[in-house]
Amino acid sequence: MVLYKQKKNQAAKGNRFLISVTVLGSAGPIRFVVNEEDLVVAVINTALKSYAREGRLPILGSDLNDFLLYCPNAGSDAISPWETIGSLGARNFMLCKKPQHLKVAEKDGRSNAAISQKGSGSWKAWINKVTQS
Numbered sequence: 001m002v003l004y005k006q007k008k009n010q011a012a013k014g015n016r017f018l019i020s021v022t023v024l025g026s027a028g029p030i031r032f033v034v035n036e037e038d039l040v041v042a043v044i045n046t047a048l049k050s051y052a053r054e055g056r057l058p059i060l061g062s063d064l065n066d067f068l069l070y071c072p073n074a075g076s077d078a079i080s081p082w083e084t085i086g087s088l089g090a091r092n093f094m095l096c097k098k099p100q101h102l103k104v105a106e107k108d109g110r111s112n113a114a115i116s117q118k119g120s121g122s123w124k125a126w127i128n129k130v131t132q133s
Helices: 002-012 040-053 100-108 123-132
Strands: 016-023 030-035 067-070 092-097
Touching (some): 016 040
Parallel strands (some): 016 092
Antiparallel strands (some): 067 092
16 A cells, blocks of 8 residues: 555656667667656656666666767757756657767866767667678
8 A cells, every 4th residue: 555655746746757768779668657856867867777777778877977869859969967848848869889089078178189089889889790600
């Protein structure tokens, strides 16, 4: 009986809706229900877990800091991880691995594009690797 009350209270927090997250290089989108007050970082986490649970390829890993979520309606900039998913008014998103030079810049606190690896984490690199094997 307690579980029922918890679920009922959780639904009262905000509206829930179905979103579609396309992972760059994957066969199709992942669909799941989110609360409009969920943070983007929580949506990325759920998408990565669902992706892994379904055994999809390419294997992505589970480090939230390695990924960016984009909204086609919001322009070319990635969505802030601390923004609420409902504030965007969108239902379709794109999940991409961060380019290698962005990961290095975050860890070092400085930007160094020369360190980036060509094609690292891109769908083109994945296709080239598959066709060469």
